[in-house]
Amino acid sequence: MDWQAIALTARLAALVAVILLVISLPLAHWLTFSRRRWTFLVESIVSLPLVLPPTVLGFYLLMAMGTRSPLGRWWTESTGHPLAFTFEGLVIASVLYSLPFAVQPVAAAFAQIDPSLREASATLGASGFRTFARVTLPLSIEGVIAGLVLSFAHTVGEFGVVLMVGGNLPGITRTVSISIYDHVQALEYQQANQTALVLLAFSMLVLMAVYGLRRRPWAAAPIA
Amino acid sequence: MRRFVLLVAVVAIAAAESRFTRVSAQTRTLTVAAASDLQAAMPEVVKGFEREAKATVTVSFGSSGNFFAQIQNGAPYDVFLSADIDYPRRLVASGHADTSSLYQYATGRIVLWTRKDSGVDISGGLRSLTGAQVMRIAIANPKYAPYGRAAEAALRYEKIYDAVHGKLVLGENISQTAQLVDSGNATVGIIALSVAAGPTLRAHGTFVEIPAATHPPIDQAAVIISASARKPLAREFLAYLKRPQVSEHLHKFGFAAGR
Numbered sequence: 233m234d235w236q237a238i239a240l241t242a243r244l245a246a247l248v249a250v251i252l253l254v255i256s257l258p259l260a261h262w263l264t265f266s267r268r269r270w271t272f273l274v275e276s277i278v279s280l281p282l283v284l285p286p287t288v289l290g291f292y293l294l295m296a297m298g299t300r301s302p303l304g305r306w307w308t309e310s311t312g313h314p315l316a317f318t319f320e321g322l323v324i325a326s327v328l329y330s331l332p333f334a335v336q337p338v339a340a341a342f343a344q345i346d347p348s349l350r351e352a353s354a355t356l357g358a359s360g361f362r363t364f365a366r367v368t369l370p371l372s373i374e375g376v377i378a379g380l381v382l383s384f385a386h387t388v389g390e391f392g393v394v395l396m397v398g399g400n401l402p403g404i405t406r407t408v409s410i411s412i413y414d415h416v417q418a419l420e421y422q423q424a425n426q427t428a429l430v431l432l433a434f435s436m437l438v439l440m441a442v443y444g445l446r447r448r449p450w451a452a453a454p455i456a
Numbered sequence: 457m458r459r460f461v462l463l464v465a466v467v468a469i470a471a472a473e474s475r476f477t478r479v480s481a482q483t484r485t486l487t488v489a490a491a492s493d494l495q496a497a498m499p500e501v502v503k504g505f506e507r508e509a510k511a512t513v514t515v516s517f518g519s520s521g522n523f524f525a526q527i528q529n530g531a532p533y534d535v536f537l538s539a540d541i542d543y544p545r546r547l548v549a550s551g552h553a554d555t556s557s558l559y560q561y562a563t564g565r566i567v568l569w570t571r572k573d574s575g576v577d578i579s580g581g582l583r584s585l586t587g588a589q590v591m592r593i594a595i596a597n598p599k600y601a602p603y604g605r606a607a608e609a610a611l612r613y614e615k616i617y618d619a620v621h622g623k624l625v626l627g628e629n630i631s632q633t634a635q636l637v638d639s640g641n642a643t644v645g646i647i648a649l650s651v652a653a654g655p656t657l658r659a660h661g662t663f664v665e666i667p668a669a670t671h672p673p674i675d676q677a678a679v680i681i682s683a684s685a686r687k688p689l690a691r692e693f694l695a696y697l698k699r700p701q702v703s704e705h706l707h708k709f710g711f712a713a714g715r
Contacts, residue, residue: 299574299640313591316641317625399625399636400597417521417600417628 233426236403237411241388244319244407248326249384252334255327256379260338261364282332286392293325293397317399322407325397326387334383341375342368378442385438388431484511486689487532489523491539491676492631493564493603496654497709505696511689519629521600527552527681534684535693539564539630540602541677548679557680557690561697562711564674565649566606567663569634574643578664582614585644590623594642596633597626602674603633607646609671637661649710668712675714 259278263271281289297315298304307315315321345368353363369376391409398405400414408431415424490498495517502513516523516533523536524543528550536553538544541560547553568578568585578584585593596604604626611617627633630648637645638660652663678697680690696702703713 294635294639294641297639297641299571301640304640314641316636317592395628396632396635397641399592399594399642400628401625413628414597414599416525417519417597419521419525419600 233423233430234406234408234411234415237406237408237427238430240403240406241408244322244326245384245387247323248330248387249334249380251323251327252330252383253376253380255331256334256338256383257369257376260335260342261368263335264339264342278335279332281329286329286390287396289325289329290393290396293328293393297321297397316397317401317405319404321397322394322405325393326390329390329393330383330386333386334379337375337378337382338372339375341372341378344375345371374445377445381438381442385435388434484509484686484689486511486513486534486686486693488513488515488535488537488693489527489531489533490515490517490537491520491523492517492629493539493648493650494537495631495651497650497706497711500705501697501702504702505693508696509689509692511692513693517631519601530683532683533681534686534690535678535680537561537676537678539674539676541675542602544677544679547681552682553679554682554687557694558677559679559694559698560675560677560714562676562703562706562714564603564606564676565668565710565712566603566610566646566666566671566674567649567652568644568666569637569647569652569657569661569663570644571638571640571661574640574661576643578644578662581664582610582616582666582670585611585620585623586616590620590643592625592636592642593620593623594625594627594633594636594645594647596630596647597628601627601629601633602676603630603646603648606671606674610646610666613670651710653708653710676711 263275263278294316295301296303297307299308299314304315315324349367349371350363353367354360358366389409390407391413394405394407394410395413398407398410400406400410406414408427412424412427412431415421415427488502498515498517502515505511506513520538520540520543523531523533523538524547527533527536527547536544536547544553544558548555548558568582570576570578576584576587576589584590595607596602598604598608608617611620625636625642627636630651633645634647634651634657636642637647638657646666647657649663649665651657652661678694680687680694684690707713
């Protein structure tokens with residue numbers, strides 16, 4: 233069992249989930265409530281990683297991080313090493329890769345809130361932020377948790393992007409999925425199987441948590 | 457009505473399918489699984505054989521380890537061109553490939569490669585890797601990639617493995633390893649001469665050959681898959697590979713002759 237890879241993956245996924253929570257709240261809020269005409273454009277960009285194969289994202293990231301791109305050159309000059317093959321590089325790649333999984337559940341939950349509740353809060357003199365913190369967020373907490381859990385889980389399951397920009401460094405970029413792939417490649421099917429089973433059990437637990445949450449067994453009575 | 461439409465669609469697809477299979481059974485086709493170090497050299501070999509044998513050859517490029525696992529699980533390839541000789545031997549031993557077909561078609565060579573604009577002087581060979589300018593060195597994964605094993609052996613032979621170990625990043629196969637360097641993410645890479653000699657990398661970078669004495673030979677072998685339904689054509693293809701002009705062509709693309 234590759235515990236080092238499991239620990240690394242957990243650290244990566246937790247960090248990515250937290251970063252995505254911070255990003256997704258304002259972003260989903262803007263996407264749901266803004267009246268601007270071009271929100272659909274931003275919505276499309278946010279959802280791109282859902283559609284694009286990880287190889288495309290991985291390829292673009294590899295190009296962007298390399299010394300042939302201004303961004304890559306700037307990073308290498310200011311930090312002394314390239315962004316690829318580092319933990320920070322993986323964090324950035326994973327945030328992009330899992331973005332829709334964080335934003336979409338939150339935006340869906342925001343959209344379901346009865347507009348009159350937010351309007352009432354505003355007419356009673358609450359500021360925009362206060363309305364968000366006291367009305368919008370509490371009413372959509374399930375969507376927020378779902379976004380958090382899904383972005384964590386999706387990062388755990390990431391493979392193609394990590395393969396392309398990670399460089400397979402133990403303890404730094406060798407995640408669980410890469411470790412399993414390595415074992416399969418080296419024909420070490422038993423080790424691959426062990427680690428894969430852990431991942432399988434974990435994924436099942438996460439999905440059970442998400443769907444269990446959606447059923448809200450603790451709700452006393454249906455609101456409608 | 458909707459059911460009727462569905463029925464018509466299914467029948468139409470089935471008819472088209474059976475017609476397609478009949479056509480492809482008449483033409484002579486061959487499916488080849490080839491190690492990714494052959495990517496640059498293969499097209500011309502295939503074209504020559506197709507013209508001569510009046511056959512169609514489909515080539516899938518990938519890592520030898522992947523093909524090995526797929527063939528063990530019944531992948532429908534006729535011929536396997538591995539980047540080493542160990543995988544074909546094991547396929548023969550397990551009955552997945554024909555013993556008599558095992559043929560060593562080439563020997564791989566490794567080179568030190570860097571982009572022209574990397575600003576690193578690699579003329580000193582492997583010893584230049586210890587310099588401070590070299591931040592990251594890409595090699596194929598020694599755990600399963602034949603070229604990776606050769607790279608590691610050469611670094612150990614030069615007694616610099618421990619010194620550069622922290623700089624190593626691993627590619628999944630030799631083409632991907634080349635990408636890591638060509639994209640400017642790794643400073644230098646130890647890659648196959650056959651990849652460095654390809655048109656793209658030749659234009660982008662420079663390379664220094666690593667002496668063959670520094671690592672065990674990268675013997676590359678071909679086998680015919682036991683489950684193949686097109687063995688006569690597969691044998692013709694292997695016979696074609698043995699022609700002097702094909703060895704010459706492979707030599708031009710960075711392979712030494714098979715031993």
